[in-house]
Amino acid sequence: xxxxxxxxxxxxxxxxxxxxxxxxxxxxxxxxxxxxxxxxxxxxxxxxxxxxxxxxxxxxxxxxxxxxxxxxxxxxxxxxxxxxxxxxxxxxxxxxxxxxxxxxxxxxxxxxxxxxxxxxxxxxxxxxxxxxxxxxxxxxxxxxxxxxxxxxxxxxxxxxxxxxxxxxxxxxxxxxxxxxxxxxxxxxxxxxxxxxxxxxxxxxxxxxxxxxxxxxxxxxxxxxxxxxxxxxxxxxxxxxxxxxxxxxxxxxxxxxxxxxxxxxxxxxxxxxxxxxxxxxxxxxxxxxxxx
Numbered sequence: 001x002x003x004x005x006x007x008x009x010x011x012x013x014x015x016x017x018x019x020x021x022x023x024x025x026x027x028x029x030x031x032x033x034x035x036x037x038x039x040x041x042x043x044x045x046x047x048x049x050x051x052x053x054x055x056x057x058x059x060x061x062x063x064x065x066x067x068x069x070x071x072x073x074x075x076x077x078x079x080x081x082x083x084x085x086x087x088x089x090x091x092x093x094x095x096x097x098x099x100x101x102x103x104x105x106x107x108x109x110x111x112x113x114x115x116x117x118x119x120x121x122x123x124x125x126x127x128x129x130x131x132x133x134x135x136x137x138x139x140x141x142x143x144x145x146x147x148x149x150x151x152x153x154x155x156x157x158x159x160x161x162x163x164x165x166x167x168x169x170x171x172x173x174x175x176x177x178x179x180x181x182x183x184x185x186x187x188x189x190x191x192x193x194x195x196x197x198x199x200x201x202x203x204x205x206x207x208x209x210x211x212x213x214x215x216x217x218x219x220x221x222x223x224x225x226x227x228x229x230x231x232x233x234x235x236x237x238x239x240x241x242x243x244x245x246x247x248x249x250x251x252x253x254x255x256x257x258x259x260x261x262x263x264x265x266x267x268x269x270x271x272x273x274x275x276x277x278x279x280x281x282x283x284x285x286x287x288x289x290x291x
Contacts, residue, residue, distance in 0.1 A: 027112040030056035036107060036121035042202035043100050043128040051091040052107045052118045059111050063092040066104040066120065079103055080125075100127045127158035129203030133196055136210035139258040141241045142185040143279035144214050147173070151194055152180035153208060159198035167192025167212065190214045215241065217279030222286035229291045232265045237276040237284075247285065248273030264288070 034053035041048040050063065064071040065078065074084045074092070080099035086092050090107075097103070103125065107118040138151030153162075161177050169186025191213040198205045223236030235244065237260035244257040249272030255263045264274065267290045277283040 026057070028055070028057045029113040030054055030059055030109055030111055030116045032109070032116055032118055035119045036105065038122045038124070039094075040124045040126065041094070041097070043125050044096065044098050045128060046097075046125070046202070047093060047095040048123055049091055049093050050105055050107070050121055050123075052109070053090065054109050054116070056113065057111050059090075059109050061088055061090055062108045062110075063087045064106050064108055066106075071106065071108075074105070094123060097123075097125050100125050126201050130156045130159040130198035130200060130205045132206040133162070133198050133208040136194055136196060136208050138194070138210065138212075139241065140210065140212040141215045142212060143217065143241050144185060144187045144190075146185045146279070149183050149185060150175075150180055151183065151210065153196055155179050156198040156205070158200055159205075160200040161198075163197050163199065163204070165193075165195045167194070169214075186214050188214050188216050217241070217282060220276050220278040220282050220284040222274065222276040222284040225287040225289070227289045227291065228267075231267045231290070232263055233267065233288050235260065235262050235264065235274070235276075235286070237261070237286075239276070239278050239282075239284075242276050242278040245275050245277065246272070247275045249288075 032052060032054050036050040036052050039048035039050060063074050065074045074087045076083050080097050082094060083096040084092060084094055103123045104120050105123060106120045109116050133153040133156050136151055136153055139149060142149065162179060164172060164176060164181050166172055166183055167186060167190055169190035171184045173182050173184055175181035194210045194212055195207040197207045218239040220239035220242055221237060226233055240260060241258065242260060244254050244262060246252060246254065249270055250268055252264050252272060253266045255265065260276065267288065269290050272288040273285055274288065275283050275285045
């Protein structure tokens with residue numbers, strides 16, 4: 001296969017007047033020697049490259065995208081905000097895709113002898129790096145060497161793992177890698193920060209932080225007895241850290257048992273007992289009478 005150019009010679013030129021010089025330019029058929037490979041990138045911030053190697057005379061390249069029904073030339077914005085560069089060369093760059101998923105590409109190559117199409121390659125777009133977790137919930141201050149203390153966060157979109165850290169002297173006993181950990185506190189003065197970040201294959205978020213302290217117990221006081229005509233009561237304990245428990249009466253709800261001024265709800269007519277306990281086993285009781 002070849003390409004021919006026909007030129008009529010001018011009088012006196014080589015070949016003589018009125019003769020035709022045929023210039024034969026060989027045209028080598030296309031052959032793909034290296035197919036594009038599958039690629040992976042992160043949504044929004046990632047970049048991927050697709051490359052093909054072809055032999056033959058003066059190949060021209062056009063990368064294509066499978067739109068679900070047919071192959072179309074790649075165009076910025078499709079799919080999901082994609083941006084392309086060098087899409088008419090042997091190596092194309094893809095970035096800015098915002099939606100996780102799988103997308104398919106090939107390369108259509110032409111020259112003077114015809115055309116060939118590469119095999120297709122899959123682009124896997126993974127979820128972007130998670131956002132920083134919301135606030136950590138859990139008790140502070142804490143009693144020394146206290147077991148079974150839970151700290152937690154709400155699940156973070158796109159996160160596949162969580163990394164927690166606790167102050168020196170504290171120990172994570174369960175829940176590492178999840179949204180909630182159980183810890184044993186350190187000794188008096190082992191103060192510091194509990195931190196957590198969220199991660200996936202694309203990266204790690206910033207840290208959420210909760211400052212915690214470990215203190216010696218003070219003298220507990222559960223507050224004055226209460227005589228009420230409503231179905232809720234606000235407590236008034238002092239001496240921290242401490243914990244509320246119900247010790248008498250029909251079942252009621254303690255809103256947050258480590259809050260000395262927590263609210264008790266679900267009260268009905270009758271007599272109730274509640275206990276405010278601090279480190280070392282000391283406690284004080286309060287009576288609530290609902291008329």
